[in-house]
Amino acid sequence: MARKMLIDGELNQSNEQESHYDFDLFVIGAGSGGVRASRFSANYGAKVAICELPFHPISSEVVGGVGGTCVLRGCVPKKILVYGASFGGDIEDARNYGWEINEKVEFNWKKLLQKKTDEITRLNGIYKRLLSNAGVKLLEGEGKVVGPNEVEVTQLDGTKLSYSAKHILISTGNRAQRPNIPGQELAITSDEALSLEDMPKRAVVLGGGYIAVEFASIWRGMGATVDLVFRKELPLRGFDDEMRAVVARNLEGRGINLHPRTTLTQLIKTEDGIKVSTDHGEEFLADVVLFATGRAPYTKRLNLETAGVELDSTGAIKVDEYSRTNIPSIWAVGDVTNRMNLTPVALMEGTCFAKTVFGGQPCKPDYRDVPSAVFSIPPLSVVGLSEEQAIEQAKNDILVFTSTFNPMKNTISGRQEKTVMKLVVDAETDKVLGASMCGPDAPEIIQGIAVALKCGATKAQLDSTVGIHPSTAEEFVTMRSLTRRITAGSKPKTNL
Numbered sequence: 273m274a275r276k277m278l279i280d281g282e283l284n285q286s287n288e289q290e291s292h293y294d295f296d297l298f299v300i301g302a303g304s305g306g307v308r309a310s311r312f313s314a315n316y317g318a319k320v321a322i323c324e325l326p327f328h329p330i331s332s333e334v335v336g337g338v339g340g341t342c343v344l345r346g347c348v349p350k351k352i353l354v355y356g357a358s359f360g361g362d363i364e365d366a367r368n369y370g371w372e373i374n375e376k377v378e379f380n381w382k383k384l385l386q387k388k389t390d391e392i393t394r395l396n397g398i399y400k401r402l403l404s405n406a407g408v409k410l411l412e413g414e415g416k417v418v419g420p421n422e423v424e425v426t427q428l429d430g431t432k433l434s435y436s437a438k439h440i441l442i443s444t445g446n447r448a449q450r451p452n453i454p455g456q457e458l459a460i461t462s463d464e465a466l467s468l469e470d471m472p473k474r475a476v477v478l479g480g481g482y483i484a485v486e487f488a489s490i491w492r493g494m495g496a497t498v499d500l501v502f503r504k505e506l507p508l509r510g511f512d513d514e515m516r517a518v519v520a521r522n523l524e525g526r527g528i529n530l531h532p533r534t535t536l537t538q539l540i541k542t543e544d545g546i547k548v549s550t551d552h553g554e555e556f557l558a559d560v561v562l563f564a565t566g567r568a569p570y571t572k573r574l575n576l577e578t579a580g581v582e583l584d585s586t587g588a589i590k591v592d593e594y595s596r597t598n599i600p601s602i603w604a605v606g607d608v609t610n611r612m613n614l615t616p617v618a619l620m621e622g623t624c625f626a627k628t629v630f631g632g633q634p635c636k637p638d639y640r641d642v643p644s645a646v647f648s649i650p651p652l653s654v655v656g657l658s659e660e661q662a663i664e665q666a667k668n669d670i671l672v673f674t675s676t677f678n679p680m681k682n683t684i685s686g687r688q689e690k691t692v693m694k695l696v697v698d699a700e701t702d703k704v705l706g707a708s709m710c711g712p713d714a715p716e717i718i719q720g721i722a723v724a725l726k727c728g729a730t731k732a733q734l735d736s737t738v739g740i741h742p743s744t745a746e747e748f749v750t751m752r753s754l755t756r757r758i759t760a761g762s763k764p765k766t767n768l
Contacts (some may be wrong), residue, residue: 303340305606305618306443357493381471455539479564656706
């Protein structure tokens, strides 16, 4: 099979002039984006190698694992813990559904942790087999760029091997950051949080993003006392303000102590735990302090300056709309580029890279209407524009439709926790610009709504869709009453 390769912007139908390279493609980083790009490139006939650090549940500069952050120490193990934490509330709800639970129900953290570790070990093996079945050569070790067409891999025993490649792809993701606070070495990041030896009874979480909110929900669901400290008025900066307020209410309703407009100033080790001080003069004692204060692109050990690859101020690799760097032979996908840091987006970028370079189909990633979710308990999920984004970008008036209700399950269980759903619509075109939901099954429901938005759905088309009854999802096609209309050029207002 002749390989079609993109060479300086032109497709080459023959591989004869490429034979002096060891590989057509060498990928550094076997996370979601790197594995997808290498497999698909190999399927197009390219000779591909990929390198990755040895597997370990906790990431560092010397360990990692095929599968990357999402599979091994991110989305997958985190959601396993979310499932585990959710059962506590479900068991209590069950009592009102007639289940006689007379004995005290206890939670075994070590058992769940072992199940989680077993699962990510299994997935690590699956990803290795995916590469092998696609004919991709896997090298275990640390890769770095030596030149525009050369990579050096340091193996586990310290041996250094050099390989040449027509194209080099960087997909090393990002790493958790630690704020410079006295005593910061006493805190952990999300990597360690997924592998704690003991379940904390008292936890302090610093941060207002999705990782902070998710771990606060997990530990509270497992019975811990949780204090969530964040700098803004509401958690989840960047999401729709109305939905952020809903999440905050739910967190408080679940018993999490919120500390807005607050940060930590010092951590001190004591006999009773870690003493945590805030800039408001508050003090807490904690078994665990989690820093969930953002992640930074992982480029510092790649030696990119040797090849002249340009980075931005955050250390992210600068790429064009096809994921190509300023060096024509070097490309980058995923969180290391700091574009839209979501696993499915890295998969999309890896797919587009393979199509562009080896498939003869120039392809740009499409970042419009990408759905996402925060796996708090209950979860928040969104697609399209927030109300604030819609108003900022609007040329026409904006129509906002909302529905707030007690889910059917809660009417029997007695849980006082509302589900909130929202549609943002262009008044002139009737096009749905954004949808969001906070409540049980939100990610599953929003995934379907995302298809509608991608197809350019109008509010009238949603209204004409027959709902499934009784279900929460049907609310998205029965929101007939306008909540508010915002005149173009106005500032956003909510009815909270």
